[in-house]
Amino acid sequence: MNKKMVVANWKMNPSTYEEAENLVKSVLKYGDKDVVLCPPLIWLTDFSHKQRKVSWGAQDVFYEKAGAYTGEVSVPMLADAGVSYVLVGHSERRAMGETDDLVARKLQSVLDGGLSPILCVGENQRMGDSALIEEKEFVAKQLREALQLVSFAQGDNEPRLVIAYEPVWAISARSGGVADTPESAALMISHIRSMLEEIGSPVGRSLKVLYGGSVNAENVKGFATQEEIDGVLVGGASLKQDDFKKIVGVFRKN
């Protein structure tokens, strides 16, 4: 799938191991390393131990390596289980109280542990049709805060960093399935690359930046054909076998 990637964020779905296993089996028929599956943690490591054909991602992680942190899981544990990616700062976690400082510590621990963070950023509301100054400023602040602990002098950290632009208002659970337009998402992603350069990232332009928010089998082509967009982070549609297969297929062709 060349440089592009498709990430499936199953969130707290499906309800049973059997359904989860069926979803994995279906993706294994066509998936490769550029398809990243992020199942709930309870099943993630079972799958990631057994299967290395696709890539595996966690939906969250704690920043300490080990110790008295009841209920938490560390980066070394995920790495040991064959997990390569970790979603950091997803808006649904931020809504549950995750602060910018926590996001920054998690991001740094994922980089330190040799895994790839997928940093989620995005404004809560959209005032107009295309990215406006307020929205750009909101996203720039999220980027600055999340990357505050990253030393860009250690250039080797950066190619592992992935950014997902996920405008909160376009996430299907909130928008009822109305996505951003591909043109407007591409515009914000191009702003994100400029912002990364302003923050001090020497390779900001070559980082992977994904779009997420109500991507489905019908609208995916619009996103896949935008040069600025390096892939998609898919929630709801990643739980539907046929739709997810089509989404990956469209990215392969474009």
Ligand code: PGA
């Ligand atoms: P959605 O979710 O595709 O269901 O909008 C995307 C996400 O929240 O990561």
